[in-house]
Amino acid sequence: MRYDSVIPLVRVLTATVLWVSGGASGWAAHSIRIPLTDGFDQPVGKPDGNGYYVFRGFYPNAHMGEDWNGNGGGNSDLGDPVYATADGVVVYSEDYGRSWGNLIIVRHAVRPPGGAVQIVDSVYAHLDKRHVRLYQMVKRGQSVGTIGTAHGRYAAHLHFEIRKNLQIGPQQTSFARDYTNYFSPRQFISQRRQLGGGGAVVVPVDTFNGQGPSSPAAAGGAKPVPVPVRDPREAAKA
């Protein structure tokens, strides 16, 4: 798709949405101006994850995120707040059904010290409640929802991802499940806790090619993949 002809068109919620030239497949792409984030926090027990632990880590080709659970185990964390890991804009907020459950994706603009701007997505899955809507601007540490069970599929926990590929969306099966498309979340966050921030960047927002609960691609649902039990610290180094 091309983003070369940006024309102001509509204002949605608190964000200014720009219309951009349509993609080759005919769907319109949009973009939103968002602030560069001033850093990243953990998505539970803000800002450092206090009171929670990762019981299943990031593991390429098996588990593309981290599963956060309350120290009390089981469903002790059901209904606990889940926080935006950084400033950004909501690019997906839907109940995807039994696989993801309630799912939120937030897009962030990041400029590491001395580096070029990166655009990344943070993913919050299996939520009990969603507190934010599509295209809503969120602040680092703002509650975006609550920890849930994906409609009873799992013991309550947060599945959290950070993605470098902005096209994945809810239907991730056609994307390589490795570092070409994903970051190891705690590794990513630990290197970006405090950033300069300041300024703003225009980012595309409807990059999932029409995916949604009613799309044909969603009908089959994303299938969870069996994951070998493994020390998350090893997985982070894999």
Ligand SMILES: [Zn+2]
């Ligand atoms: Zn998970």
